[in-house]
Amino acid sequence: MINIVLFGKPGAGKGTQAEFLKEKYNLTHLSTGDIFRFNLKNDTELGKKARVFMDNGELVPCEVTTAMLIDEVKKHPDTAGFLFDGYPRTINQAEALDKFLPTIGSSVTATIALEADDEILVARLLERGKTSGRADDQDEEKIRVRYQEYNEKTAPLIDYYKAQNKFYAVNGIGEIKDITERLTSVIDNL
Ligand SMILES: Nc1ncnc2c1ncn2[C@@H]1O[C@H](COP(=O)(O)OP(=O)(O)O)[C@@H](O)[C@H]1O
Numbered sequence: 001m002i003n004i005v006l007f008g009k010p011g012a013g014k015g016t017q018a019e020f021l022k023e024k025y026n027l028t029h030l031s032t033g034d035i036f037r038f039n040l041k042n043d044t045e046l047g048k049k050a051r052v053f054m055d056n057g058e059l060v061p062c063e064v065t066t067a068m069l070i071d072e073v074k075k076h077p078d079t080a081g082f083l084f085d086g087y088p089r090t091i092n093q094a095e096a097l098d099k100f101l102p103t104i105g106s107s108v109t110a111t112i113a114l115e116a117d118d119e120i121l122v123a124r125l126l127e128r129g130k131t132s133g134r135a136d137d138q139d140e141e142k143i144r145v146r147y148q149e150y151n152e153k154t155a156p157l158i159d160y161y162k163a164q165n166k167f168y169a170v171n172g173i174g175e176i177k178d179i180t181e182r183l184t185s186v187i188d189n190l
Pocket residue numbers: 009010011032033034036053054055057058059060061062065085086087088089090093136146
């Protein structure tokens with residue numbers, strides 16, 4: 001089983017690249033952002049718990065997120081592996097994943113970051129906000145909160161995975177297909 005964590009700031013292109021990678025490597029794509037948005041739209045119990053946080057650009061509490069993620073993983077017992085997109089986003093979540101995966105005989109294979117400058121990313125998010133209908137993409141203040149959350153809570157994961165020799169980074173700026181190639185060359189050499 002191969003488990004890839006796609007890592008990067010909001011707007012770095014994780015979802016876009018995940019679409020290509022999941023096909024190429026036959027992986028199950030789990031995007032916590034997408035799962036939360038689905039629950040918000042359908043006004044489920046989970047959606048109710050997540051809404052305030054998401055609308056403000058804050059992280060949803062770890063217990064809620066981790067329980068949901070584990071439920072999703074368990075729905076795919078026969079998969080060749082997972083492409084985690086948007087999870088883990090805190091040290092607490094990374095530890096939870098490192099504790100859970102061995103219970104299904106697995107582990108994180110590698111974490112790959114898509115790197116890009118903040119200015120480019122904020123512009124991308126505002127552009128996406130014009131068509132995506134995502135409230136958190138339409139407001140610079142909310143985008144700022146998401147970057148703050150990233151810097152405080154998610155950035156420490158770089159050292160967490162480096163300490164396990166599992167951290168890789170690629171340049172996230174350029175043509176979509178060129179970035180896919182950069183990612184596949186990392187995965188093919190794992
Ligand atoms: N692992 C997570 N832990 C906590 N909250 C999360 C997590 N993943 C997604 N969320 C919530 O969903 C929102 C949108 O997620 P996502 O689409 O991945 O955002 P972004 O485009 O900012 O990377 C986040 O701002 C957060 O509120």
